Amino acid sequence: MSEDQKKQIQQHLWNIANELRGKMDADEFKDYMLGFIFYKYLSEKMYLFANEQLKEDGLQYEQLIEGTTDGDEMLEFLQEEALEGIGYFLKPSQLFSTIANKGASKAEEGDSSFILEELTQILNYIEQSTMGTESEDDFNKLFEDLDLTSTKLGRTEKAKNDLIVKVLGHLDRIDFKLEDSESDVLGDAYEYLIGQFASGAGKKAGEFYTPQEVSTILARLVTTGKKRLKSVYDPTCGSGSLLLRVAKEVEEVGHFYGQEMNRTTYNLARMNMILHDVHFAHFDIRQEDTLEHPQHTDLQFEAVVANPPFSAKWSASSLHMTDDRFSQYGKLAPSSKADFAFVQHMLYQLHENGTMACVLPHGVLFRGAAEGHIRKYLIEDRNWLDAVIGLPANIFYGTSIPTSILVFKKCKEHPEQVLFIDASQHFEKAKNQNYLRPQDIDKIINTYRNYNAGTYSPPDSGGVAEGRGGQGGQGYVVEDKYAYIATLDEIKENDYNLNIPRYVDTFEEEEPIDLQAVSKELSDLEEQMGALDQKIANYCAELGIDSPVSSES
Template sequence: MAAEQKQKLEQQLWNIANTLRGKMDADDFRDYILGFIFYKYLSTKMDLYANTILQPDGLTFSQVEGHPDEALLLEELKQLAIDKLGFFLEPSELFSELARRGNAGGKNNFILGDLAKVLTHIEQSTMGYESEEDFGNLFSDLDLTSHKLGKSENDKNELIVKVLTHLDEIDFDLENTDSDVLGDAYEYLIGQFASGAGKKAGEFYTPQQVSSVLAQLVTVGKDKLKSVYDPTCGSGSLLLRVAKEVKDVSEFYGQEMNPTTYNLCRMNMIMHDVHYKRFDIKNEDTLERPQHIDQRFEAIVANPPFSANWSASPLFMTDERFSAYGKLAPSSKADFAFVQHMVHQLDDNGTMAIVLPHGVLFRGGAEGHIRKYLIEDKNYLDAVIGLPANIFYGTSIPTCILVLKKTRQNPDDVLFIDASQHFDKVKTQNVLLEEHIAKIITTYKNRTPEDKYSHIANLTMIAENDYNLNIPRYVDTFEAEARIDINAIALEIKTLDQQIATTDKTIADFCAELNIVTPF
């Protein structure tokens, strides 16, 4: 039933999102629709919580305004809500109330000004409290004055009222605390926007299939995690996916450079009912200005931008994340800089899994030097997994996953898995199905060698390959060509010649009967 409910909600939300399609480009209408859904979510949470608190007094939240003790009740509710929910809304500021006023009497009543004030007040309600950073500027991308919503103020208002009215008709079913249907539907919408965003999708979304592989890799043998961290967290899909693989994650940490995506990540966390006290997401450049540098994490996952530029400033040679290696990742390829950063933040009992372009496996120079240090000096590399090409939005290049641990159960070897040929094709995209993911994880758990799929290479073999990790050096995927029977082919050619001669004679006879020239 939950699956049907989820599918229905996803379709409803996507249909409403399409109300904005054609009015603006995908990035813009993504920000508006996700922002409005988030506003309704906060309103519903506030209403449910306030009604629970007021129930012993025989009151509902809607009855507070106009009550003789209105000021006292609102102040008490605010203090309780700020601690429990992290924010506060008054009854007149609830989503349902704005939608009702906008559509009262079947007319397009002007609510844009009130809506802007409400969104600002949500953020202001947290100022001076522990949740301030988690809710600050969350609605900064919802510009209600933008010409993209319409040419005139009435046009803008009409569109917004239409969207709010449709959203108001949907039951988010937040009373059902055992279900995360809304959170999953929100994630679905983010994925839908990513699938149509081309290259830009990589800035905020990791495909669920890849998230699933990474999440399962870092949770092998664990049903609880003290902490999970993503240094390039985007919309937070990877962090949330890790939480689905275990019974409990105590704390979520992430860093995201893009302000819009940073807002999306915080909304996504809250929409999945992750309490504001349990997540710490920062808006900064991870390599240049790390925000959690003194902390260590039990699980780390990342899908950083492939071969991104970074400063590679010589000053980083004194940075404890990089100094021990003796060399920095090239300024034009930050891949190993992200690896070094993650290794530094990995706890002694932790596991990290990072998606990278294949070049990290074999490129020389500084990258070869760093690769050798990680294997020979530290012995942190646990597995190398080759993924199919064309499974990420916006790029068709083949990618790989590096799994690293500071305390390895198999310190004498490295597991290589070549999953590059195990996928299904859906339209123009390659997709990992459940069976493909299960095969990767089972092979990693059991460290099972399999002909043309996986191989366990000892450290001596890797050293003999000069620490080149290119997967074909370890997993032989060579397919011998079928033997050719020359005599059979010669006989086949002879038979064809005879058939041609017979056909030519038949054609010549027809031509003679018709008294025309034979064409050969």
């Protein structure tokens, strides 16, 4: 399928959402729209899986007759195979297309309740089919946000039923080409919808979605120099989009790990994993507060990515001083700003040969007190900071503040240096927010990867150029007004302040002023004004009235 066809499907889905959600907020209707798309995916996946199993018998799944001896025996066999192969089971009568067709015909007969009841039973059945199996945790309460009794869908049972029937009918007519393993039509469409819902959700968007451009940067940073990853981890995984973006940058990811506090978003993340054909045995998404109740602390990961909530509150309880994630630093991040608490947590989970990249507010670069102490420890005692990247303002949903990306490695290629990139002026302005263009992303990544590979070297003018960090610093400019390589000594001279303008000189000199030319211009103007005054005086004399200007002008 061509990219244009994919985009047509994506736009069609968004048009359906806008047409059907009525007065419901985009963030509210998101759970229904994405949930029904997920149900369609599970149905089509089950149908394809069952037909593959029935190929030798020359049967199609819809030909099995439920309630007969032969039919039930075959269904029992298929259920065992499906639970092991795809992690869940659906009967032919429970498939999306069957319900959508039944709903359309029943609606014509005026039946206003049947589809709501039957659909609720089917969604519950999907979860129940996994009980006692390896996939149980991945499907447990997965559809709990699809409340088909909610008045948001309509005030009467008929209104609710009519809306659901329309949604299912529209979706049933779209072919997501699941049989084509090389074309991720549905996965791309799902990501597109999540992004569209995020754009209309305001501050809530930050809870479940990182703009795709930023996700791409984070993913490319942590996959630099690698074709395969054993594991990738996101401690604030939202919808799981960032984890999945990492997978697009390499040939294979062995296992995905994530944690998410919000229950609805946690459900969305699990759906997103399954829908992108990540086998249930290859992802482990947990629902809990990462800082207070971490779920994967016995593991370390080859790649860690995150877009944590900016300056969130946390307990900062003294009990955390005995927690291995924080104890070595000697101080905790302040209770009003958990940014460094997330950094400490992620570094604890980072493998010795891994790379971590996370988005943080600019305050982490220069704030003092406990944060300054932690920053100093990370740079001076551990030497884990690899790069600091400044991003443009107003590129995230729900906030207009400029942000930064910090890259950490426990085994740095250049242990005495830190790369600074100021990409804050490289973006395109849109109506409501700014966005990074492909060339902006490539510039950031190419600069980092060239640094990583040792491409850059100091100038040859008898030694290194003087840095901006202090008295005779030893850093040097990689690209004027864009990138600078600072030494640890330089950063120390700056008292471990990482504010990017201290290293990347973005000062624009004003053009010199030609005072002689300005003087002549003023003289010419004075002469012109005198001539005009004389003209006015002459006109007034002809009219016999007093002149408003002096006759000496």
